[in-house]
Amino acid sequence: MKGIATLFVGTGAIFAVIGMVWGIQMSATQDHSLSPAHGHLNLIGFVIMTVYGLYYAVTPAARTGLAKVHYLLTLAAVVVLIPGIVMALTQSGEVLAKLGSVLTLLSMLTFVYTVFRKGVGAA
Numbered sequence: 001m002k003g004i005a006t007l008f009v010g011t012g013a014i015f016a017v018i019g020m021v022w023g024i025q026m027s028a029t030q031d032h033s034l035s036p037a038h039g040h041l042n043l044i045g046f047v048i049m050t051v052y053g054l055y056y057a058v059t060p061a062a063r064t065g066l067a068k069v070h071y072l073l074t075l076a077a078v079v080v081l082i083p084g085i086v087m088a089l090t091q092s093g094e095v096l097a098k099l100g101s102v103l104t105l106l107s108m109l110t111f112v113y114t115v116f117r118k119g120v121g122a123a
């Protein structure tokens, strides 16, 4: 299960690349209308995923089956929420944004549970 940290941090880095390319595209076209979606991709996809990954890197006891569920939940949250924000911004419906919001919250609640159950660090 040591690979779970690599999965989180590696996936976060991929989301950062996509988010940055999106940011450059927004700057180049001077169309910032989707900037909230870009911001959430970078903050949830990159920053939060990296924080989770670094937590699992320093806390071996937390690398359980629940960590795999946590990874899949976080991945699903990003993959559903970001298109959901785009759809909401373009007035194309809010179902995905709502579902993605709940998945994002569940992912953070899983983190809260894990931190209080397993602690932080190797001790």
Ligand code: HEM
Residues within 6 Å of the ligand: 019, 020, 021, 022, 023, 024, 026, 027, 032, 035, 036, 037, 038, 039, 040, 042, 043, 046, 047
């Ligand atoms: C190549 C790198 C990046 C470029 C070129 C870029 C570009 C942009 C642009 C053009 C905007 C719209 C600004 C506006 O309309 O006022 C924006 C907004 C934003 N960006 Fe980035 N960005 C980059 C990386 C990042 C990263 C790494 C993060 C976070 C970790 C981030 C978070 C945000 C946030 C939170 C917003 C505001 C979203 C909103 O309007 O609600 N960006 N960015």
